[in-house]
Amino acid sequence: MPTIYIDDKSYDVPEGDNVLEACLSAGIDLPYFCWHPEMGSIGACRQCALVQFRDADDEHGRVVMGCMTPVSEGARFSMNGMKASEFRKNIVESLMLNHPHDCPVCAEGGECHLQDMTVMVGHRNRRYRGKKNTHNNQYLGPLINHEMNRCISCYRCTRFYNDYAGGTDLSAQGAHDHVYFGRQQDGNLESEFAGNLVEVCPTGVFTDKPLVNDYTRKWDLQSAPSICTGCALGCNTSPGERYGKLKRIHNRFNNEVNGYFLCDRGRYGGAYVNDENRAKFAGLRADDGRYNAIESQLATDTLAGWCVNTDRIAAIGSPRASIETNYLLRRVVGGKNFNSGIGDHEASLVKQISSIMQIDSVNTPSLRQVESADAVLVLGEDVTNTAPRLALSLRQSVRNLAKKMASDMRIAHWQDEAVRVLAQDCLSPLYIISMAESRLDDVAKRSITMSATDIARFGFAIAAELDSSLDSIAGFEPAHTQLIKSIASDLSSANRPLIVSGTGCQDQAVIKAAAAINRALNNSNGMLSYCLNEANTLGASLMQDGSEASLKELCERASKGQIDTLLIAENDLFRRAPHQQIETLFNNINNLVVLDCIDTETLAQSALALPSSSFAESEGTLVSSEARAQRFYPVYQPAEQRQSSWRWLTQLGQSIGLESFEKFTEFDNVTASCADDFAVLAGIVEASLHGDYRYRGMKIARQTHRNSGRTAMRANISVHEPQQAIDNDTPLSYSMEGVNGKQSSALTPFVWAPGWNSNQSVHKFQAETGGALKGGTPGKRLFESSSASSAESDRDKIPVVEIPGPFEAQQGHWRLLPLYRIFGSDELSARSPAINELTAAAFVEISVDDAETLELLDGDGVLLSLPDTKVCFEVIINPSIANGCLGYSVGLPGAPWIAPRSSVTIKKNHAWSNTNRDNKPAKIVIEPGVSNV
Amino acid sequence: MNQSTKKDNSQANARIISSILTAPELAEIDHEISHAPYRSAVAIDALKIVQKHHRWVSDESLTGLADYLDMSTAELEGIATFYSLIYRKPVGEKVISLCDSVTCWIKGYAQLEKHISRQLGVGLGETTADNRYTFLPAPCLGACDRAPVMMVGEETHLDLTPDKINQILETPILKSPAPKNPVPKSPISKSDGGQPE
Amino acid sequence: MISKLPLTQNINAARDPVNLETYEANHGYQAARKAVLEMSPADCLQVVQDSGLRGRGGAGFPTGMKWSFVPMNTDAQGNHVSDGHKYLICNADEMEPGTFKDRLLMECDPHQLIEGMILSAWTIQADVAYIFIRHEYHLASKLLQEAIDACYAKGYLGKNIFASGFNLELYVHSSAGRYICGEETALISSLEGKRANPRAKPPFPQISGLWGRPTIVNNVETLCNITHIIRNGADWYKTLGIGQDHGTKLFGVSGRVKNPGCWELPMGTTIRELIEQHAGGMQDGYKLRGFLPGGASTDFLVEEHLDLAMDYDVIGKAGSRLGTGTMIILDDKTCPVGMTKNLVEFFAQESCGFCTPCRDGLPWSAQVLDDIESGNGIPADLNTLQNQVRFIGAIGNTHCALAPGAMEPLASAMKYFADDFKAHIDGKACPYSTESKAALASAGVN
Numbered sequence A: 001m002p003t004i005y006i007d008d009k010s011y012d013v014p015e016g017d018n019v020l021e022a023c024l025s026a027g028i029d030l031p032y033f034c035w036h037p038e039m040g041s042i043g044a045c046r047q048c049a050l051v052q053f054r055d056a057d058d059e060h061g062r063v064v065m066g067c068m069t070p071v072s073e074g075a076r077f078s079m080n081g082m083k084a085s086e087f088r089k090n091i092v093e094s095l096m097l098n099h100p101h102d103c104p105v106c107a108e109g110g111e112c113h114l115q116d117m118t119v120m121v122g123h124r125n126r127r128y129r130g131k132k133n134t135h136n137n138q139y140l141g142p143l144i145n146h147e148m149n150r151c152i153s154c155y156r157c158t159r160f161y162n163d164y165a166g167g168t169d170l171s172a173q174g175a176h177d178h179v180y181f182g183r184q185q186d187g188n189l190e191s192e193f194a195g196n197l198v199e200v201c202p203t204g205v206f207t208d209k210p211l212v213n214d215y216t217r218k219w220d221l222q223s224a225p226s227i228c229t230g231c232a233l234g235c236n237t238s239p240g241e242r243y244g245k246l247k248r249i250h251n252r253f254n255n256e257v258n259g260y261f262l263c264d265r266g267r268y269g270g271a272y273v274n275d276e277n278r279a280k281f282a283g284l285r286a287d288d289g290r291y292n293a294i295e296s297q298l299a300t301d302t303l304a305g306w307c308v309n310t311d312r313i314a315a316i317g318s319p320r321a322s323i324e325t326n327y328l329l330r331r332v333v334g335g336k337n338f339n340s341g342i343g344d345h346e347a348s349l350v351k352q353i354s355s356i357m358q359i360d361s362v363n364t365p366s367l368r369q370v371e372s373a374d375a376v377l378v379l380g381e382d383v384t385n386t387a388p389r390l391a392l393s394l395r396q397s398v399r400n401l402a403k404k405m406a407s408d409m410r411i412a413h414w415q416d417e418a419v420r421v422l423a424q425d426c427l428s429p430l431y432i433i434s435m436a437e438s439r440l441d442d443v444a445k446r447s448i449t450m451s452a453t454d455i456a457r458f459g460f461a462i463a464a465e466l467d468s469s470l471d472s473i474a475g476f477e478p479a480h481t482q483l484i485k486s487i488a489s490d491l492s493s494a495n496r497p498l499i500v501s502g503t504g505c506q507d508q509a510v511i512k513a514a515a516a517i518n519r520a521l522n523n524s525n526g527m528l529s530y531c532l533n534e535a536n537t538l539g540a541s542l543m544q545d546g547s548e549a550s551l552k553e554l555c556e557r558a559s560k561g562q563i564d565t566l567l568i569a570e571n572d573l574f575r576r577a578p579h580q581q582i583e584t585l586f587n588n589i590n591n592l593v594v595l596d597c598i599d600t601e602t603l604a605q606s607a608l609a610l611p612s613s614s615f616a617e618s619e620g621t622l623v624s625s626e627a628r629a630q631r632f633y634p635v636y637q638p639a640e641q642r643q644s645s646w647r648w649l650t651q652l653g654q655s656i657g658l659e660s661f662e663k664f665t666e667f668d669n670v671t672a673s674c675a676d677d678f679a680v681l682a683g684i685v686e687a688s689l690h691g692d693y694r695y696r697g698m699k700i701a702r703q704t705h706r707n708s709g710r711t712a713m714r715a716n717i718s719v720h721e722p723q724q725a726i727d728n729d730t731p732l733s734y735s736m737e738g739v740n741g742k743q744s745s746a747l748t749p750f751v752w753a754p755g756w757n758s759n760q761s762v763h764k765f766q767a768e769t770g771g772a773l774k775g776g777t778p779g780k781r782l783f784e785s786s787s788a789s790s791a792e793s794d795r796d797k798i799p800v801v802e803i804p805g806p807f808e809a810q811q812g813h814w815r816l817l818p819l820y821r822i823f824g825s826d827e828l829s830a831r832s833p834a835i836n837e838l839t840a841a842a843f844v845e846i847s848v849d850d851a852e853t854l855e856l857l858d859g860d861g862v863l864l865s866l867p868d869t870k871v872c873f874e875v876i877i878n879p880s881i882a883n884g885c886l887g888y889s890v891g892l893p894g895a896p897w898i899a900p901r902s903s904v905t906i907k908k909n910h911a912w913s914n915t916n917r918d919n920k921p922a923k924i925v926i927e928p929g930v931s932n933v
Numbered sequence B: 001m002n003q004s005t006k007k008d009n010s011q012a013n014a015r016i017i018s019s020i021l022t023a024p025e026l027a028e029i030d031h032e033i034s035h036a037p038y039r040s041a042v043a044i045d046a047l048k049i050v051q052k053h054h055r056w057v058s059d060e061s062l063t064g065l066a067d068y069l070d071m072s073t074a075e076l077e078g079i080a081t082f083y084s085l086i087y088r089k090p091v092g093e094k095v096i097s098l099c100d101s102v103t104c105w106i107k108g109y110a111q112l113e114k115h116i117s118r119q120l121g122v123g124l125g126e127t128t129a130d131n132r133y134t135f136l137p138a139p140c141l142g143a144c145d146r147a148p149v150m151m152v153g154e155e156t157h158l159d160l161t162p163d164k165i166n167q168i169l170e171t172p173i174l175k176s177p178a179p180k181n182p183v184p185k186s187p188i189s190k191s192d193g194g195q196p197e
Numbered sequence C: 001m002i003s004k005l006p007l008t009q010n011i012n013a014a015r016d017p018v019n020l021e022t023y024e025a026n027h028g029y030q031a032a033r034k035a036v037l038e039m040s041p042a043d044c045l046q047v048v049q050d051s052g053l054r055g056r057g058g059a060g061f062p063t064g065m066k067w068s069f070v071p072m073n074t075d076a077q078g079n080h081v082s083d084g085h086k087y088l089i090c091n092a093d094e095m096e097p098g099t100f101k102d103r104l105l106m107e108c109d110p111h112q113l114i115e116g117m118i119l120s121a122w123t124i125q126a127d128v129a130y131i132f133i134r135h136e137y138h139l140a141s142k143l144l145q146e147a148i149d150a151c152y153a154k155g156y157l158g159k160n161i162f163a164s165g166f167n168l169e170l171y172v173h174s175s176a177g178r179y180i181c182g183e184e185t186a187l188i189s190s191l192e193g194k195r196a197n198p199r200a201k202p203p204f205p206q207i208s209g210l211w212g213r214p215t216i217v218n219n220v221e222t223l224c225n226i227t228h229i230i231r232n233g234a235d236w237y238k239t240l241g242i243g244q245d246h247g248t249k250l251f252g253v254s255g256r257v258k259n260p261g262c263w264e265l266p267m268g269t270t271i272r273e274l275i276e277q278h279a280g281g282m283q284d285g286y287k288l289r290g291f292l293p294g295g296a297s298t299d300f301l302v303e304e305h306l307d308l309a310m311d312y313d314v315i316g317k318a319g320s321r322l323g324t325g326t327m328i329i330l331d332d333k334t335c336p337v338g339m340t341k342n343l344v345e346f347f348a349q350e351s352c353g354f355c356t357p358c359r360d361g362l363p364w365s366a367q368v369l370d371d372i373e374s375g376n377g378i379p380a381d382l383n384t385l386q387n388q389v390r391f392i393g394a395i396g397n398t399h400c401a402l403a404p405g406a407m408e409p410l411a412s413a414m415k416y417f418a419d420d421f422k423a424h425i426d427g428k429a430c431p432y433s434t435e436s437k438a439a440l441a442s443a444g445v446n
């Protein structure tokens, strides 16, 4: 640890840092703009200036940029001296020359890094008498608002968008004081990570469009620590609410998970909770099919009445519901009457994955660890569309070669441009074997596409190449044999090889092949990462002891008339099994009870509909695909009769007098009980702190201390301030009173620090700037690999390998390949208006040859004959799809659930036109006094 | 098994592009590419080649060129708009570049600027109605010993006086054929201060 | 008899440019042949280091020292082994206002430059070289290309040159405009086909330059000097200068002198000799008020400095820079404020837009100067300008040297012509414009 001197005080600073990082870590407020802890330094804004002295006798010194100056033993700086502080003041003055004085109407106002720095340097008086430069703004799509006049040309946007996230449609244009940051022409920003511009831009050039359109200042937002429900990665978020509406979602820093960035599904996908159609009241279906709103108590009583005969009830949980909800549901009906709700085929895949993850020698990496991989193989997963944030991490991993080259030349890693210049296009190897081309192909050493079956075969061949004790697999064309060799060689020569796979192919063999390669590598630093679909897929899967019923079994029991009442929590079964099967199931049941926070087709069939609160209005534990248990907290009070599913279930359990349910009125007791019952879930109690956690006796404030108060919204009803809601379950309070900043790291609702109103204040929460949070990384990993255990003994635990034969195209039949889209494939986020605008209609993709045979053109319609139904899809010709295969969009509006690995016949649909589709989901309306369809 | 390997869409692109970029242009660009480490490295040369043939770089050319060079239109736009001698707006048959730097300024730039404006009927940054000239200021042209200086097209004219300018501007200019499909005025200027840059 | 003025020995304005035949008849390419066949790169480097040659692009950095930073891989026998490309770039961007020397060298004797480049490439073992030339130099580009073609035909360039086993490809790259392209790292960005933003140093281009490889950028005139240094040796070269620095230099004078032009003269020639003898003194009716000794980005000097020698350190001590050695004269009928404004406007317009002080500070300075010049200045403006000089003017305050260069004429103008600034503000007009002179006269101000 070198010692440096700043204004004659000595500081021990981390080796290898630059002086700016070191200052911030030491708690010194050195202003900056263009530097970013994840993106390094370029020295453009010149804001982080200090004066450096040659030695103790040097009285003049020279101006240096903190972010461009490495720390070195004994180096002397002045930060407060006139020369340095005047310089920094001048920088802000220069930046303000052309900056509009529109803070009062600027969406960044109140959390603006430029405002903060302006105050920090003390710039007040305007000396410039000239005109301000002005620019045209562009339409950048439904997510991002563009206001170029506010630009201070820090180059952060293009550096994030292009250099970090691999986007191509944003650029710096023009020169001198006419530099312009935008697209070539108006249009949607194409990167899946564009939303991060909102947080990366230090001013109000790129702002959150849905927020701008329904605006609230940061200081008036009420926030709570939350977890993204967009996919299974468990990115940490900080949603902000006002007037009962979720206004926006910001990134919540977690060093091991999402770091500083979210994907756009996560950032913009939460707005579904504001949907007007979400039920607010419990509804009982009348004979005419309409719903009558009923009191909560009546709802519980009715439900209790239906559940008295515990032998004849069953329940289906959900991979998008919390651990606690699933647990209580299971407790109500008992294990053998319970189904996890994952869908039978997917459940078997997830089970396979979770058992592989629990093998001692298997390292499941966090996203941060993914970034450290120096050779990566993606086997069958379209990461950008199934686990988007992981794609961003993989994109960083390929830069490890560049970093290594830089280290060899003694160039610091934060010297961003120097590292890029030195490395040019040298990238660490990333191989992608997938069903269709992917958004990471641009940084892949090789990417090839093939059918799911062949992907598995290819994977096993790589394993065999690595481990001579395995049977080698013949029958590959020479180019592929060569590729298999090079992949094997790159992986085996890597220090930290990573295999990425998942449920994307919906294929057991692919999952096993990935494990086989990891095993064959026999590298204790090797990593294996599986992508799963939903926020709690892993958690729901782990909460099983083998007694549970499959969906198929439940259907059979129902058809035999063995089930009176079926309880479904937060699950639309039509997305899990063939339509016909679910219809029949519901017909065979007397009382279908559905708890949900969105209105689904399943909810619309219920006899009793119970409005549950969404992630934004309740607490719960989710287990991410990394097996990290993390807690989310209510951001605001649910409206009307909405309450957490776990609460509805607690009330039910108490009504029917189930054992220990009286203590489940406290959330922590539910979690603890679940942890007791399932050893594998023991860690969930450590996901966050107990509800009675206090910091020096104080709860944590969800509102900023500048909150303007919340009375105005009710002024037309009463001018008296309503009492603050009391939160008995969590350490957070619905108030601006309480601690902010000193709380445990898992409980940070929003970041703010004195002088740092913008999200840049996050460094005040970090132990070391850019590093982990003070108090450690939130969440608890449920299984840690122990490298100590002998890899040999693991061998038996590796699933039995049945190597599939090569895929052969069958005349007249097409093998379906599941394709995912970041916007639309996920049930929840697809319902948020901004995401919906970007969602494509259901489609199929077909190879060029096959399209030719069938005389299909892009945009034509084809009719797919599925076992139980026929559906029409729009055709996209995609040269990367294997002949004899048909890629189909999963989860997009208009697409039914399709059995994995099916073969179908297809026919051109001449009558089809892509303008007359109606893909609106079913809607039910439950309002007191108004019963409706 | 099908396989899509890393991008080599240049072949496919070539078909589309040839409708925008002509064979001679492509040949010149290909020559530049032949000794560059990657296609987009010749972006500036390629822009100059296109401009040599069309006098300016239209949106269509920009898009076509970006495809041909395996780069994004936005990136190429960033490059095109950086350099002062790439024109993203149409210019006349000849560009008059009148040096406005220090020695020429001392030696009477201001009067000459007024003089040329009067002769042509257009101000700096503008194109004459007959589309023969676009009148632009230029940074030092490296002939300060013979100031004031201007360039008309590729030719440098030294020791300028109003009379001399009259002579130069009256010399008939070789009319190059007008572009077949006159391209619309580019909407490119996203910032104010709208000279072709 | 070896010429005392080697750079221009073949140049005769009345003649056509030197072609390969004539060039060879005057010992052309003998040095190149000798070096690649008989001298090791280390030998050549030693000669250049011994010669004391300082870069002629403006900064005057010792060329031999710059080259010595290029990593050289040698085997046990001391032979150079290649681990990838190295590049040599000739900086022929010449866009600094007032500078017109490189053009002359390229238009009149292209082979001298090419031979210098072969020698330099050999010394640093570069296998690819570029001449980065500004777009407007059409004639020079054409002549260089013809000369290069002739060399390829003779085997002086390309594979296995002079049958030595050494390969060198040489390309002419013509720029698309922008003064910043002359800054060596911006030049490299531009050559890579990118926006010409300068790069942070370290790492220096010698280590990681064009496409991340070791790269040397030298000015046209510097490279031309190499030809003669290797041909005639370091000792000979040292006899050429008459002051502290060695060799000769192309000096130029522009502005209101009788005979503006460019001459090769020994380093250390006095300013007075340049202006009075070679440039013929001031035009009739004009008096000398000051001059920028080495192009637009150097500080004004005034009459008292006329007897200084044109040497890097001498001019440096006087508070300016030798720069490119091409001088711009300010006469007594030209407004110093107007001239400074013209200079600062140039730099503001040519800023790459990367770093704040330059991108926003220069236009602001230009705006203030415009206010003063047009009679709208206020006394506080002088403080603003002084502040800008402090804020932008030091190397290190900005990302590259463009902006500090822009502040040199401003800082010195405010020092030497303070009265003029004050007169503009007090009189609310430019005293040099004919109208305002009349107005001031009638108001009783002189």
Ligand SMILES: Cc1cc2nc3c(=O)[nH]c(=O)nc-3n(C[C@H](O)[C@H](O)[C@H](O)COP(=O)(O)O)c2cc1C
Pocket (backbone or CB within 6 Å): C054, C055, C056, C057, C058, C059, C060, C061, C063, C091, C092, C093, C094, C095, C096, C179, C180, C181, C182, C183, C184, C185, C217, C218, C219, C220, C222, C223, C400, C401, C402
């Ligand atoms: C803004 C700026 C513009 C420059 N323009 C030129 C130029 O046009 N020609 C040149 O030779 N050097 C120019 N230089 C200097 C180069 O950066 C570099 O120092 C020079 O080419 C090195 O050559 P030398 O060592 O032979 O002098 C410029 C420097 C700056 C900061």
Ligand code: SF4
Pocket (backbone or CB within 6 Å): C180, C198, C350, C351, C352, C353, C354, C355, C356, C358, C359, C398, C399, C400, C401, C402, C403, C404
């Ligand atoms: S000083 Fe800064 S803005 Fe100016 S040219 Fe250099 S890098 Fe660009």
Ligand code: FES
Pocket (backbone or CB within 6 Å): A020, A031, A032, A033, A034, A035, A041, A042, A043, A044, A045, A046, A047, A048, A049, A065, A066, A067, A068
């Ligand atoms: S943060 Fe250091 S120069 Fe911008």
